Amino acid sequence: MARPPAQTDLAVLGALSLAPMSGYRVRQEIVSTLGHFWTESFGQIYPALARLEASGDVGRDDAGRFALTPAGRDRLRALLQTPPEFGPPRNGLLLRLFFGRAAGRRTCLDLLAETEREVTRRLAGLADVRATLDPADPDERYALLTLSAGEHQGRATLAWIAETRAALESWAD
């Protein structure tokens, strides 16, 4: 019964809901804007488009670009209502920290420092994107909400790092 990966269909239909575009553009859209919390590769996107075209959810406009059909718009609405599939949580930093005793405090502090740099970098990236979004645009308003999620997560991580660093440094070891 090999049901297709619903999340990829959702991402592709969602991209096409903003405007008709080529598969190449779908990828660019996902990388540039959704990139902070979602990824899809060509190897996923093109088969998905072929599937969706065969099922009548996606058609072509005059210029040959992929475009949502009315059925596709219904399908998208239905998918948006499905509960998110929570992928298995896999946090490489926490995996390492959990067994940190075998590595020593020094290694843990290094990992924290590196993560801090990375998170700071990401927050700066989010700020850049925020600057390009218009709160008055009905589509971009929703994008701003997701951006805000990233900012909250980032700040929480930085706060936890500060706390954790202090704890590590206070231990006798």
Add this chain to the structure above:
Amino acid sequence: MARPPAQTDLAVLGALSLAPMSGYRVRQEIVSTLGHFWTESFGQIYPALARLEASGDVGRDDAGRFALTPAGRDRLRALLQTPPEFGPPRNGLLLRLFFGRAAGRRTCLDLLAETEREVTRRLAGLADVRATLDPADPDERYALLTLSAGEHQGRATLAWIAETRAALESWAD
């Protein structure tokens, strides 16, 4: 050259660094304690143990349980120092919210409510685990740090949900 998945090796070696145990117990250990931020299935664990035994990183103790060899302890230390592999970020909730305009405010608010319940449930789970950990135990001190990360993330998500709900409700639609 098919290099083995380093993250699974790390999880398995890490579990064995706490005490010698069977593969079955390794799984239980990972599910029960690391479960909040890491997963491994039998299909990963047994091949990993076989690989690690063949390479001399893991041996057997008198009772036949898997145990770290000195080489394995070195290998673990080395793996703990490698930078975490950040898996591609895939947040199903944000993917849906990003295209939320196609679904309408009502659907978005429902998704938020469901997420709020889920996060609250997880925070309660973390609190339960915290109660079982002893801050004086050298191993469990590290576990507490990772627990704290989950708590920060959870609280940040709840704060973002409150903010986002207010924003959605203020829109004319």
Add this chain to the structure above:
DNA sequence: TGCTTCATGTAATAAGTTACATGATTGC
């Protein structure tokens, strides 16, 4: 005796990335 948990493993399947192949368009 029979039920449950412990224990080890394999096979089928799913999901996704990467690299490759190929060609059309566009700008200089």
Add this chain to the structure above:
DNA sequence: GCAATCATGTAACTTATTACATGAAGCA
């Protein structure tokens, strides 16, 4: 004309889950 970008697709490989098969040990 040539380079870069746009565009579509496929094949090989990696990673991971799920379901299945099998059997020993503990206990009621």
